[in-house]
Amino acid sequence: MTIHQLAPKLYNWASILEDDTRAQALATSEMPFVHPHLALMPDAHLGKGATVGSVIPTDGAIIPAAVGVDIGCGMIAVRTQWTENDVYDRIPKLSDVREDIEHRVPLSAGRYNKGLTKTAADRGDELLSMWAGICERFGTPSPGMYDQNWFLQLGTLGSGNHFIEVTVDEEDRVWAFLHSGSRGIGNKIARHHIKVADAQMKKWWITLPDRDLAYLVEGTPEFDHYIAELSWAQHFALLNREEMMDRVIEILASNMGEDVIEAERINCHHNFTQKEHHFGRNLWISRKGAISARPGQLGLIPGSMGTASYVVEGLGNPMSFNSSPHGAGRNFSRSKARKTFTHQQLRDAMKGIEYRDTDAFIDEIPQAYKDIDQVMDDAADLVKTRHTFRQIINVKGD
DSSP states (O other), X not given: OOOEEEETTEEEOOSSOOHHHXXXXXXXXXXXXXXXXXXXXXXXXXXXSSOEEEEEEESSEEOXXXXXXSTXXXXXXXXXXXXXXXXXXXXXXXXXXXXXXHHHSOOSTTOOOSSOOHHHHHHHHHHHHHHHXXXXXXXXXXXXXXXXXXXXXXXXXOSTTOEEEEEEOTTOEEEEXXXXXXXXXXXXXXXXXHHHHHHHHXXXXXXXXXXXXXXXXXXXXXXXXXXHHHHHHHHHHHHHHHHHHHHHHHHHHHHHTSOOOOSEEEEEESEEEEEEEETTEEEEEEEESEEEOOTTOEEEEOOOTTSOEEEEEEOOOGGGTSEEEOSOOBSSXXXXXXXXXXXXXXXXXXXXXXXXXXXXXXXXXXXXXXXXXXXXXHTTTTEEEEEEEEEEEEEEOO
């Protein structure tokens, strides 16, 4: 896919782009502080407020809904020393591994750790220490003001498109791979600041094309407070993935009969904001469903249940603000997917993969997503493929 300029401040890499997605991205690109342009990634699709699969550079303001409610959502992958043959030689039933993961990692929305591991407790203490700076500056007493159970959410998966997988690359090497974010605490932090931004628009009589484009102005207390808590939630998400991965590694080691030797570990966000220098300015780069892809930087792009995922290396494309897609991107809403596809179609798509056979996952069927191979073709000038994954075990929350 060759980059296309769709409007003065809108550039697009997606060969599959719905009209409502284009209209939404156009409205965001026309905000006066978006500079110099908005970049639509190959997996772009309709989102709340701002398009999922977009990179939004802003000068002097941030749109909280453009970051999204799953702050810091992303991927982590670890390459082990084993091959696929090793796994089948030592583990007669892959369902045993799947069930062990489902037992050790709390799944689904609202599931908490009843007994925290030592590492989870240490990570929680690290987050409390980080929050102390927020308290000192803004008077926010603790993360518990948003969610009393935040501490128990460390090391929990969630639902929807979040998953844990055991995968095999093109050289038959075994990887552990998972996708999750900042859980309930991140969601509540995000929704609070979206409301604050909305109140600021009403206070200053600012009319917007979409109320979810409400923004916070740099230099105000509201902006600074959001950035502080956003950074905390992004770190929570990263530690949440690390905690789950440690547990998955322990499960693999137990089932394989030897400790894991980590050959490689990659951990990256795809819903986040950070200050970066582009086109001669320091800008806030909000990636809503996009990963950072600086030259040589490694990232992770998942497909969907039953399709390929990728380890990629960034090419540092300046027009994309050194970014790339974060996944396949939905073709069907969850409700439409459940009305369109059947349990048997899901079974057919997951043939050869160990997973929990339930119709609860119909809205995650591969056919509900864009073709990941087309997305990767469209991203050819953004990243290059380092490894291609195929799943042998898939774990999801209802």
